[in-house]
Amino acid sequence: MTDDEAMNRIDELLSHVWMVRTFLKHSEEAEDDDELMDVVRALYDYTLALGAPWNEKNSAEYLKQAKKKLAKLRGATAQFTQLQPQVSTHTNFVMAVRSLEGAVREIGEILERS
Numbered sequence: 140m141t142d143d144e145a146m147n148r149i150d151e152l153l154s155h156v157w158m159v160r161t162f163l164k165h166s167e168e169a170e171d172d173d174e175l176m177d178v179v180r181a182l183y184d185y186t187l188a189l190g191a192p193w194n195e196k197n198s199a200e201y202l203k204q205a206k207k208k209l210a211k212l213r214g215a216t217a218q219f220t221q222l223q224p225q226v227s228t229h230t231n232f233v234m235a236v237r238s239l240e241g242a243v244r245e246i247g248e249i250l251e252r253s
Contacts, residue, residue, distance in 0.1 A: 142198035145253045148245075149205055150193055155242035156182050156212070159235045163219075168226045175222060181215035182239075184208070206250050216243045 140148070160182035169175045185208050192201035216239050223236050 140249070140252060142202055142253060143196075145249050146193070146196075146198040146201045149201075149249055150189070152242040152246050153186055153189065155238045157186055159219075159239045160186070162231065162235055166227075168232075172222075172226065174218065175226060178215045178219045178222070181211055181218075185212045185215075202250065202253050205246065209247060209250060212243055213247065216240055 160179055163169050163175060163182075164179045169179065188204045188208050189201055192198075192204055219239060220236050223232050226232060
C-alpha cells in the first residue's frame, strides 16, 4: 500500500471515528459525564490533527501525525469500551463501541505497515 493509499483508507476509517464522536457528543448520557466527554475530545483531537495534512494531500505528514497520535486514539477507544456498559447498554452504544474498535484496529494495522 502506498502512502497515498494508506492516507485515503485511514481517512475513510476516520468517518467511523467522527460519527462515534458526534453520536456521543450529542447524547443525553454525555451531558454530565466528564469521562465520556474526555473520549469525545480525544476523538476530535485525533481527527483535527490529521485535517491539515489531509487538506494539503501530504501523505507523509498525515501518516506521521496519525502514528504520533495513535496511542491517544487507542486510549480513548479503550476508555469508551470500558465506560459503555455503565453509560448505556442500548444497541446504539454497543454498536458505537464496535464501530470505533474496528476503525481504530484497522488504522493501527495500516500504520504498522507504513
